[in-house]
Amino acid sequence: LYSKYKDRDFIIEENFPPKKEIHTYKGHKLGVQRIRFFPKYGNYILSASLDNTLKLWGVYKTKSCIRTYKGHFKGVKDVLFDNDGSSFISCGYDNNVIYWDTEYGKIKGIYNQKKTPYCLCLNPDDPNIFLVGGATNKICHFDFRTGNIELEYNEHLQAINTITLCENNKKLISTSDDKKIFIWEYGLPVVVKYISDASMFSITSVSVHPNNNFFLCQSMNNMITVYEATGKFRLFSKKTFKGHQNVGYSINVSCSNDGKYVISGDCNGGLFIWNWKKMLNYKNIKAHNKVCIDCVWHPFNNSMLATASWDGTVKLWE
Numbered sequence: 560l561y562s563k564y565k566d567r568d569f570i571i572e573e574n575f576p577p578k579k580e581i582h583t584y585k586g587h588k589l590g591v592q593r594i595r596f597f598p599k600y601g602n603y604i605l606s607a608s609l610d611n612t613l614k615l616w617g618v619y620k621t622k623s624c625i626r627t628y629k630g631h632f633k634g635v636k637d638v639l640f641d642n643d644g645s646s647f648i649s650c651g652y653d654n655n656v657i658y659w660d661t662e663y664g665k666i667k668g669i670y671n672q673k674k675t676p677y678c679l680c681l682n683p684d685d686p687n688i689f690l691v692g693g694a695t696n697k698i699c700h701f702d703f704r705t706g707n708i709e710l711e712y713n714e715h716l717q718a719i720n721t722i723t724l725c726e727n728n729k730k731l732i733s734t735s736d737d738k739k740i741f742i743w744e745y746g747l748p749v750v751v752k753y754i755s756d757a758s759m760f761s762i763t764s765v766s767v768h769p770n771n772n773f774f775l776c777q778s779m780n781n782m783i784t785v786y787e788a789t790g791k792f793r794l795f796s797k798k799t800f801k802g803h804q805n806v807g808y809s810i811n812v813s814c815s816n817d818g819k820y821v822i823s824g825d826c827n828g829g830l831f832i833w834n835w836k837k838m839l840n841y842k843n844i845k846a847h848n849k850v851c852i853d854c855v856w857h858p859f860n861n862s863m864l865a866t867a868s869w870d871g872t873v874k875l876w877e
Contacts, residue, residue: 572817572859572861573817573819573861574815574816574817574819574820574856574861574862575861575862576820576832576841576842576862577844577862577863577864577876577877578862578876578877579876579877580846580874580875580876581875581876581877582622582874582875583872583873583874583875584604584606584614584616584622584624584872584873584874584875585871585872586614586624586627587606587608587610587612587614587871587872587873588608588610588871589608589609589610589634589869589871590608590609590849590850590852590868590869590870590871591606591607591608591609591852591853591867591868591869591871591872591873592607592608592609592634592635592636592637592852592853592867593606593607593635593636593637593638593811593852593853593867594606594607594853594855594865594866594867594873595638595639595640595647595855596618596855596857596858596865597640597644598640598641598642598643598644598858599643599644599858599859600644600858601618601857601858601859601860601863602617602618602619603615603616603617603618603625603644604616604618604865604873604875605638605640605647605661606867606873607635607636607637607638607649608634608635608871609634609635609869610634610871611629611631611632611633611634611635611651611653612627612628612629612631612635613627613628613635613638613649613659614626614627614628615627615628615661616873618857618875622875626664627664628649628659628664630655630657630659630666630669631649631651631653631655631657632653633651633652633653634651634652635649635650635651635652636650636651636652636675636676636677636678637649637650637676637677637678637679638650638679639679639680639681640661641681641686642683642686644661645660645661645662646658646659646660646661646667647659647661648679648681648689649679650672650676650677650678650679650691650693651676652675654671654672654673654674654675654676655669655670655671655672655676656669656670656671656672656676656679656689656691656701657669657670658670658689658703668703668706670691670701670706672691672693672695672699673695674693674694674695675693675694676691676692676693676694677692677693677694677718677719677720678691678692678693678719678720678721678722679691679722680692680722680723680724680731682724682728682745683728684728685728685745685746687702687703687704688700688701688702688703688709689701689703690722690731691722692718692719692720692721692722692733693718693719694718695718695719696713696715696716696717696718696719696735697711697712697713697714697715697719698711698712698713698719698722698731698733698743698748699711699712700712700746700748710746710748711748712731712733712741712743712748713748714741714750715733715735715737715739715741716735716737716739717735717736717737718735718736719733719734719735720734720735720736720761720762720763720764720809721733721734721762721763721764721765723765723766723767723774724745724767725742725767725771725774725788725789726788726789727771728745729744729745730742730743730744730745730751731743731744731745732765732774732788734761734762734763734765734776735761736761738755738759738760738761738762739753739754739755739759740753740754740755740759740762740776740786740792741753741754742754742792752791752792754786754792754794759778760778760779760780761778761779762776762777762778762779763777763779763805763808763809763810763811764776764777764809764810764811764812765777765812766811766812766813766814767788768785768788768814768818768835769814769815769816769817769818770818771788771789772787772788772789773785773786773787773788773795773798774786774787774788775800775812775814775821776812777805777810777811777812777823779805779806779807780806781801781803781804781805781806782799782800782801783799783800783801783812783821783823784798784799785798785799798838799838800821800823800831800833800838800840801840802831802833802840802843803823803824803825803829803831804825804826804827805823805824805825805826806826807826808826808850808852809852810823810824810825810826810850810851810852810853811823811824811852811853811854813854813855813856814835814856815856816856816858816859816861817861818835819834819835819836820832820833820834820835820841821833821834821835822854822856822864823854824846824847824850824851824852824853824854824866824868825850825851826850827850828845828846828847828848828849828850828851828868828870829843829844829845829846829851830843830844830846830851830854830866830876831843832844844876846866846868846874846876847866847868847869847870847872847874848868848870849868849869849870850868850869851866851867851868852867852868852869853866853867854866854867860877862877863875863876863877864876
């Protein structure tokens with residue numbers, strides 16, 4: 560079954576919420592912070608854990624751990640594949656960003672930060688650059704080749720929580736513990752839009768909707784809010800998703816590939832699935848015993864997604 564959405568310029572297979580757990584990946588000794596499917600093919604899951612390691616897991620024939628990456632000496636906070644998955648970057652509480660070779664597990668570069676880095680960003684149109692934000696209260700624009708900071712985006716007053724590309728990678732969305740959202744020109748550290756309101760809470764996760772017209776914000780008040788991802792970047796005050804508990808935890812928000820569903824974990828181990836259009840809570844799953852910190856839809860399998868938890872497991876659902 561294929562559906563064409565009016566705000567998309569291509570046809571994508573319709574997605575469906577998963578029905579059951581099909582596998583539990585065990586091997587991390589502490590909580591898992593972040594998971595990523597291998598780009599395009601989704602044949603591997605990469606997990607970043609508080610046990611200082613990252614692990615690569617098989618999704619199809621073998622669901623075992625294929626490789627363990629050791630290089631951080633404190634917990635790992637975030638991880639990102641490059642365009643084709645041949646490399647990835649991770650950041651941890653040891654104040655390091657590490658650049659890895661995926662296949663062989665070799666470290667290609669270590670970039671020490673003055674304070675803890677919390678989030679990473681890669682622009683597919685600018686492969687020699689990575690962006691990192693965290694406890695320095697600014698976003699640093701690094702060159703992989705030299706290890707030098709090329710630019711600094713320095714307007715936030717507290718730690719940077721998220722860095723997200725929008726408008727065909729021409730603009731950056733940043734959120735911070737200062738409870739503000741800034742929109743920047745990529746490569747030009749000037750804020751072009753300030754979003755700040757006395758009623759706003761800290762935002763710990765941002766996800767651009769697949770139609771590229773909106774971005775979703777995991778707000779520290781048990782609510783997911785929605786803004787325009789282009790133009791005036793207006794808040795859609797009536798477009799909210801509720802029911803889950805996320806206060807005090809950096810739980811990630813995401814969407815199905817067709818944009819039909821919004822997904823988030825919650826601090827009690829639940830996986831929440833909402834209908835994007837109607838904002839109704841479509842389905843709740845008791846996914847984990849502890850905080851469900853991350854959830855990601857498979858790149859093309861229309862009813863498969865993965866969750867990660869502080870219980871140390873990664874789970875596959877279909």
